Amino acid sequence: MVTKWGDRETRRRDIVAAGQRLLIESGYASLQMRDVAKGAGISPGTVYTYFPTKEALYATLYAERLEEFVEKIEPLCTDTHNPEDLFVAVATEYLEMYRVYGRELTIWAVLGGEVEMDDQAGAQLILAAARAYDTILHTVERLRLDEADDPAMVVTVLWSTITGLADHFTSVRQHLHPQNWDETVRFAARKLITGTGTPG
Numbered sequence: 001m002v003t004k005w006g007d008r009e010t011r012r013r014d015i016v017a018a019g020q021r022l023l024i025e026s027g028y029a030s031l032q033m034r035d036v037a038k039g040a041g042i043s044p045g046t047v048y049t050y051f052p053t054k055e056a057l058y059a060t061l062y063a064e065r066l067e068e069f070v071e072k073i074e075p076l077c078t079d080t081h082n083p084e085d086l087f088v089a090v091a092t093e094y095l096e097m098y099r100v101y102g103r104e105l106t107i108w109a110v111l112g113g114e115v116e117m118d119d120q121a122g123a124q125l126i127l128a129a130a131r132a133y134d135t136i137l138h139t140v141e142r143l144r145l146d147e148a149d150d151p152a153m154v155v156t157v158l159w160s161t162i163t164g165l166a167d168h169f170t171s172v173r174q175h176l177h178p179q180n181w182d183e184t185v186r187f188a189a190r191k192l193i194t195g196t197g198t199p200g
Contacts, residue, residue, distance in 0.1 A: 066128035098166035
């Protein structure tokens with residue numbers, strides 16, 4: 001179905017959907033505004049009225065995927081009392097997001113001003129990342145056993161571990177070892193839980 005002229009919000013969704021398809025199928029290098037326009041059924045000039053740069057479009061796509069990530073993990077973070085199962089579920093959901101979004105533009109590049117981006121797209125990405133961080137932080141505060149541990153430090157280690165695992169299993173390095181994702185993420189969860197004194 002062709003979007004009616006003047007339906008700005010639906011037109012934006014068409015652009016976002018076209019961008020998502022390109023990223024999932026071919027990665028960041030394929031996110032060319034001309035191809036996005038073709039996929040959305042509009043002219044390249046129209047795409048730029050919604051997203052001034054490729055980076056702004058990518059940041060929007062990444063922010064929306066982060067929001068989806070949070071929506072999926074929030075119920076688990078609220079209701080699950082088994083830290084190992086929770087770590088595995090969150091890490092596995094993160095892996096799926098990282099396959100498409102995690103390897104190109106990081107939230108830290110945006111915060112550090114390394115990427116030229118309009119304020120709206122940058123703010124959207126930062127807010128989405130903050131929501132993900134807060135969800136994990138509140139879960140750590142809820143589950144922690146050792147009151148001496150700094151929850152923010154625990155989140156830093158957890159997030160770094162999850163990102164490292166995702167990076168490993170989305171690169172050629174995964175073929176260097178016989179262990180698969182399920183074995184590795186369970187092992188990491190057990191070791192982290194033992195180290196933090198959290199009840200399993």
